[in-house]
Amino acid sequence: MARYDFVTLDVFTDTRFGGNPLAVFPDARGMTDAQMQSLASEFNLSETTFVLPPEDPANTARVRIFNRTAEMPFAGHPNVGTGWAVAGWAENGMLRFEEIAGLVEVRVVRDEEGELQQTIIAAPQPLTLGAEMDPGLLAGCVGLDAADILTTTHRPMVASVGNSFLIAEVAPEALSRAVPDLERFRAAAASFTALGPNRLPIYLHADAGPGQRRARMFSPLSGTIEDAATGSAATPLVALLLSLTDAEEGRWDITQGVEMGRPSLLRAAAWRAPSGIRASVGGRCVPVLEGVATV
Template sequence: MRTYPFVTVDVFTDRRFGGNQLAVFPDARGLSDAEMQSLAAEFNLSETTFVLPPTDPANTARVRIFHRTAEMPFAGHPNVGTGYVLADRAVDGVLRFEEIAGLVEVRVERDAAGTLTGTTISAPQALTLGGELPVPLAAACAGIDPAGIITARHAPTLAADGGSWRLLVEVTPEAMAAAGPDIAGFRRTVAAHAELGGQLSLYLYRREGAGLRARMFSPLSGTWEDAATGSAATPLAGFLLHLGGEDSSAIDIVQGVEMGRPSLLRAAARRTEGGIRATVGGGCVPVLRGEAMLG
């Protein structure tokens, strides 16, 4: 019998049972690809991470991220949470994770007493914008009236910075409250847009005071609704900077409220010679420890 220790953390929160859940296997040596995928499906969380030795010894680790049905090139809350779990491996407060999408830098955060509180990650790639999707299709996916989508600044737009495409959609407060994923709408949309590769993550946002409120639906990959989506917060921060004229910006995003798992994501973006780069950070709280038993 082979045993593999794991821990779970709640990410983008300062209290247990808030934020987005994550399972982390700090030493995944010996696990096959199929076993990693099976463990991710068994946990049934939005993502599970598996830590392996780095290819380049100058880096901290190789991190593989799986959702319920497939491996991901990059994701936000898995990096924030894995950085928290591996914080004791940091050099000068920095971790460097090798991932399919590229190198992810993680900065460890501590309070004045030196207590670990959370991490901030840099998206591995600059902002990339895809095409726009018609308002009626986006509305159908969200189960809302098309009038609830605000297009004064932009149409529903695909964006990414190392992870999967996220469809960024600004909505009214009423539409945000009423939204819920319509699986038939998602299937019609991916069938009509081959560039989506059969998958679609819908990220709704609205203004709330000086920050934003958000909800994310990705039912075709098994996530009916996500409590906190760091890999949507970074392209959104970058996209909003792209629409404006500033050199840099920072914004707080609240997500997961409708699920009873409120999350706070601190996102920022800046213009560089290589394009718009973004970061996202937040708090983490450990919850569970255990072992997976494999034959």
């Protein structure tokens, strides 16, 4: 059997056992796809990452991201956490990760003493918008009433900057009442197929004041009943919010994971670029465990 070192980190938090946990294998050379998937399932976290040499030597690494059931093209907290785990590899404060969705740039921020402060990732693709979902259908999936789904700012719709989510605004007082209904998710995914077969990650957000949002993400069909921090949903959210204004850029602090007892803070930004509206998200991480896995 081969032995592989791993670390775990709590991402988007400065508090141990807060944020979103992540497992990182900093050197996954020699692992098969099946072994990576089995390890991700064994860890039973929302994602696990596997770091490999880059195909282009100008980049830092190739990073593969697996959830409990499948490989992902891009995800937020896995990149922020992996960037933190291999921050020592940065050149001029930058890491460049090759992923299915494209190249992900990670900025490593240190203070004057060289202490790591945060890692900030730029999503690999500009904002794209897709199909809209009926508010009543969405409300049933998350145990809310259709009246709880707000449509004044935007209707529930698919949005992506590398990983697609169904994004919906809800009344602030309704956010904490949301409870995923697995059977409703299955039924909705059968009729709403814009996100792919049997896939329906729903990202709810609510106004929490100027430049502030609260959010929750449910993806029970992929094994994540609720996610404590979802950077790849926060980024299309802020890109979508910017697209609804005439501003050139915007910044939002997004709180997630509160209802799970794992509060997370995601600092997200969006800006207009020649390629479209781009977005980034960053935060702090706390290392938790180190170990060795045999496969």
